[in-house]
Amino acid sequence: MYGNDFAPEEDAPGGGLLGQVEAAEVALREAAARTREAAPAPGEDPAAYFADVIDADQKIEPRDWMPDAYRRTLVRQIAQHAHSEIIGMQPEGNWISRAPSLKRKAILLAKVQDEAGHGLYLYAAAETLGVSRDELVELLLDGRQKYSSIFNYPTLTWADVGAIGWLVDGAAIVNQVPLCRCSYGPYARAMIRVCKEESFHQRQGFEILHTLSHGTPAQRAMAQDALDRWWYPSLAMFGPPDGDSTHSAQSMAWKIKRFSNDELRQRFVDMCVQQAEILGLTIPDPDLRWNDERQAYDFTQPDYDELMRVIKGEGPCNRQRMEHRRRAHADGAWVREAATAYAAKQRAESQREKVAA
Amino acid sequence: MSAPSEPPRVPVTSPLWEVFVRARRGLSHTHVGSLHAPDAELALHNARDLYTRRQEGVSIWVVPAGAIIASSPDEKDSFFDPAADKVYRHPTFYEVPDGVDHL
Amino acid sequence: MNGPFEFALALGDDALVAAQRLGEWATRAPEMEEDIALANIALDQLGAARLLLSYAGELEGAGRDEDALAFLRDDREFRNCLLVELPNGDFAMSMVKLLLLSAYQVPLYTALAGCADERLAAIGAKARKESAYHLDHSALWVKRLGDGTDESHRRAQAAVDQLWPYHHELFTADPAAPVDPATLRADFDAVVSPVLAEATLTRPATGWTPGGGRDGVHTEHLSFLLAEMQVLHRAHPGAQW
Ligand SMILES: [Fe+2]
Ligand SMILES: [Fe+2]
Numbered sequence: 001m002y003g004n005d006f007a008p009e010e011d012a013p014g015g016g017l018l019g020q021v022e023a024a025e026v027a028l029r030e031a032a033a034r035t036r037e038a039a040p041a042p043g044e045d046p047a048a049y050f051a052d053v054i055d056a057d058q059k060i061e062p063r064d065w066m067p068d069a070y071r072r073t074l075v076r077q078i079a080q081h082a083h084s085e086i087i088g089m090q091p092e093g094n095w096i097s098r099a100p101s102l103k104r105k106a107i108l109l110a111k112v113q114d115e116a117g118h119g120l121y122l123y124a125a126a127e128t129l130g131v132s133r134d135e136l137v138e139l140l141l142d143g144r145q146k147y148s149s150i151f152n153y154p155t156l157t158w159a160d161v162g163a164i165g166w167l168v169d170g171a172a173i174v175n176q177v178p179l180c181r182c183s184y185g186p187y188a189r190a191m192i193r194v195c196k197e198e199s200f201h202q203r204q205g206f207e208i209l210h211t212l213s214h215g216t217p218a219q220r221a222m223a224q225d226a227l228d229r230w231w232y233p234s235l236a237m238f239g240p241p242d243g244d245s246t247h248s249a250q251s252m253a254w255k256i257k258r259f260s261n262d263e264l265r266q267r268f269v270d271m272c273v274q275q276a277e278i279l280g281l282t283i284p285d286p287d288l289r290w291n292d293e294r295q296a297y298d299f300t301q302p303d304y305d306e307l308m309r310v311i312k313g314e315g316p317c318n319r320q321r322m323e324h325r326r327r328a329h330a331d332g333a334w335v336r337e338a339a340t341a342y343a344a345k346q347r348a349e350s351q352r353e354k355v356a357a
Numbered sequence: 358m359s360a361p362s363e364p365p366r367v368p369v370t371s372p373l374w375e376v377f378v379r380a381r382r383g384l385s386h387t388h389v390g391s392l393h394a395p396d397a398e399l400a401l402h403n404a405r406d407l408y409t410r411r412q413e414g415v416s417i418w419v420v421p422a423g424a425i426i427a428s429s430p431d432e433k434d435s436f437f438d439p440a441a442d443k444v445y446r447h448p449t450f451y452e453v454p455d456g457v458d459h460l
Numbered sequence: 461m462n463g464p465f466e467f468a469l470a471l472g473d474d475a476l477v478a479a480q481r482l483g484e485w486a487t488r489a490p491e492m493e494e495d496i497a498l499a500n501i502a503l504d505q506l507g508a509a510r511l512l513l514s515y516a517g518e519l520e521g522a523g524r525d526e527d528a529l530a531f532l533r534d535d536r537e538f539r540n541c542l543l544v545e546l547p548n549g550d551f552a553m554s555m556v557k558l559l560l561l562s563a564y565q566v567p568l569y570t571a572l573a574g575c576a577d578e579r580l581a582a583i584g585a586k587a588r589k590e591s592a593y594h595l596d597h598s599a600l601w602v603k604r605l606g607d608g609t610d611e612s613h614r615r616a617q618a619a620v621d622q623l624w625p626y627h628h629e630l631f632t633a634d635p636a637a638p639v640d641p642a643t644l645r646a647d648f649d650a651v652v653s654p655v656l657a658e659a660t661l662t663r664p665a666t667g668w669t670p671g672g673g674r675d676g677v678h679t680e681h682l683s684f685l686l687a688e689m690q691v692l693h694r695a696h697p698g699a700q701w
Pocket of ligand 1: 085114115118194198
């Protein structure tokens with residue numbers, strides 16, 4: 001079962017998920033230490049070498065030979081992940097100016113800033129595969145590449161900031177912890193860095209909701225309302241059910257993906273139930289109950305038709321999010337041009353000085 | 358038949374820089390990632406903000422094709438100290454009520 | 461301002477309102493790297509604001525903490541300079557504003573670090589390093605914008621023209637304060653003049669010296685800024701967050 005191949009949680013520093021990230025990092029180092037020729041021997045089939053590296057749970061690095069489809073899959077996945085981090089800044093960024101205490105304002109600013117950092121780590125990882133960030137940004141702005149649909153929902157109250165941290169960052173971590181063991185080195189390393197930071201995000205979200213649910217009746221209601229609105233969209237973050245998921249099998253074989261959508265979704269539900277109890281909030285699913293046989297919770301699936309509609313562009317905020325990103329990019333063009341022009345002038349200047357000297 | 362529009366802005370691509378960070382005194386610089394910046398000075402600023410938000414470093418190198426530029430040691434204070442008080446960035450800052458797992 | 465309370469309050473309000481404006485850039489910066497840089501600077505200003513306002517609350521002795529001071533005062537009770545409350549405008553406006561502000565804050569915090577009040581000295585010692593970085597970053601950008609393209613030069617010059625008059629207020633003499641702002645002017649000039657020169661930017665010839673922020677007489681902008689900042693806190697009186 002998923003999760004048992006890691007260090008026992010009690011011993012894990014910083015809690016379960018953080019412990020798993022650290023275990024992945026250790027595994028990465030160990031795999032790197034195992035002997036392997038740095039490249040296929042002369043005359044050796046590069047495809048066989050690639051398969052050997054994957055089989056041995058070692059990492060493929062940027063200049064290795066790799067199947068075109070492997071490269072394409074990674075570029076798409078990493079880019080869409082990067083776009084999600086960048087677009088994901090908006091729903092929470094929406095509350096920075098109105099955060100209800102100075103401490104919360106500082107935490108939220110730091111969190112939204114982290115997401116920008118995650119986007120940049122991931123664009124950098126994608127660039128090692130031979131695409132430029134500019135191309136990828138272009139694909140996002142043209143609507144040809146997607147970002148996580150969860151960010152097309154609005155943040156209507158302060159409690160939504162808590163719900164995003166707890167549920168959305170929580171779901172992201174469940175998705176991403178296995179990616180720390182992804183077969184592509186730069187992606188795995190970026191994910192290790194990202195996951196360590198995500199842990200702070202999830203905790204601050206949980207803390208916001210915990211404070212609200214133990215606060216005034218109005219605050220409590222705000223927290224429950226946020227959970228009611230964010231629960232099913234969070235479950236949908238794991239993607240369509242396994243039967244309908246197109247790329248899964250090949251990604252699993254390549255060790256890009258390590259668990260199926262449904263496995264991860266189950267894992268997420270199982271860990272949320274107890275946390276919701278501690279929050280004193282009710283997960284909006286009357287059919288949620290422990291299944292002793294499966295050793296897991298039975299739960300109601302999210303509305304996948306709704307997910308498809310939101311992916312197609314019909315969520316409450318798709319247009320707003322894209323419009324915002326396009327405007328920021330367009331408004332910044334003159335600044336980027338100025339910096340480039342200045343750098344060119346400086347280069348020309350130092351050229352002239354060299355010639356004169 | 359297209360409507361008259363503004364001439365398209367020439368997209369500007371700023372060069373890629375590789376970033377190396379010395380995590381602590383006594384360790385060598387380690388590659389941590391890359392970023393885009395139009396020039397070396399901005400690359401250093403960006404590297405500091407992107408890769409040392411949690412006090413991950415005491416010294417940064419940014420490397421364009423062929424050249425290495427190191428942050429100068431006397432800038433260290435204003436470069437790295439400010440992250441020292443941002444404890445809320447670290448997950449251990451948050452008290453998790455007893456009995457909560459997986460957070 | 462004169463006593464330590466008013467002094468800490470004024471400096472805290474400068475930093476708080478500056479942080480609020482810088483925070484507005486989040487998700488809107490001209491480049492993703494700059495989004496991170498601006499957030500860092502906003503966080504520094506916010507951190508200084510919290511220390512200063514907490515201390516002001518203690519000096520006042522009326523039981524007001526940082527949040528009471530930030531969220532429960534009206535604009536007429538704020539003591540920040542007008543410069544920080546002006547709307548962000550474009551990136552040139554924000555960088556010129558930050559240059560003027562940090563060129564004032566660096567010598568101010570440096571002087572504070574050596575003052576007799578231990579708490580203020582500690583805050584000054586910490587904030588000085590942060591402001592040095594803000595100064596570095598804004599100077600870097602002002603040079604690039606001023607000496608970049610025709611468009612960026614035009615925008616940067618417009619920003620200097622519009623903001624320059626507001627810097628006078630920062631140096632209004634106050635001999636009774638822990639640090640007399642009038643003594644900081646030479647340091648400010650020594651830093652700002654070469655940056656503007658290198659950026660090929662000129663100071664406007666105007667005798668207009670708007671002020672009043674230190675007495676609670678602000679521009680029309682501050683009330684809107686506070687309305688947004690305070691709305692949630694005020695909607696739930698007494699609540700914990
Ligand atoms: Fe993230
Ligand atoms: Fe996050």
